[in-house]
């Protein structure tokens with residue numbers, strides 16, 4: 001049977017070429033990206049969703065991508081979906097799609113580290129691989145996948161951890177591998193909600209967190225140091241924010257490792273938990289923000305939010 005794969009193009013380096021000033025700008029359409037890449041026994045349909053560098057995506061754009069995937073999968077004859085996307089925020093969009101993806105068919109994100117007009121262009125090889133993954137029955141049931149530089153990984157926990165390595169992503173589970181435990185969050189659009197990220201560092205006070213609350217934040221992700229710790233001053237602002245009804249999720253700025261609340265002293269993670277903050281055990285700030293947006297959009301209570309971030 002002919003596999004039927006839909007490619008949704010959103011922009012990013014994979015679709016970029018140098019403009020007159022030498023700056024990389026997304027220009028290539030889905031049809032141009034897929035030209036000449038269709039393997040025998042596969043039907044590829046190219047659709048243009050967006051043409052944006054992923055650093056410039058809005059929450060409405062993320063909703064558009066999620067809706068584009070759902071529309072593609074509404075056709076039962078479709079075998080799988082590939083999303084071409086910039087690498088800067090691929091971990092965010094891919095997680096948002098994954099949170100609502102109950103269908104076993106593969107949705108595969110890919111991109112490139114080098115522009116389409118670069119002699120080292122890696123986009124065509126990454127896209128060819130992603131097409132094969134999307135058509136492969138063995139790739140079903142793992143949620144949204146990220147195919148890059150010849151490897152496939154699950155999406156939860158992924159961060160872009162290198163700006164220039166051929167494989168910029170780490171933190172997911174390798175596929176094939178044990179089927180991951182996934183927590184689905186069925187939510188409506190996330191556009192219209194506001195979740196800000198506020199960083200902690202030596203000498204940080206509560207000014208920026210209070211500004212986020214004044215701007216109408218529904219939630220705040222605190223990018224904390226170490227095991228989720230901050231300064232006494234910022235911890236006081238966290239307590240105020242929570243008392244005013246804002247959900248605060250604490251992440252670590254340390255790239256890897258589980259985050260466990262161990263420290264006190266007024267600004268330690270134990271103090272933040274005492275104030276009502278939720279510690280994100282595994283997800284780093286970018287994905288924690290998207291998960292919090294989806295959880296808030298789904299209207300689930302604090303207990304659910306705590307359960308989501310506790311694993």
Ligand SMILES: NC(=O)C[C@H](N)C(=O)O
Nearest residue numbers: 012013053054086087088
């Ligand atoms: N490699 C890339 O795709 C980076 C680009 N700035 C983007 O995220 O759209």
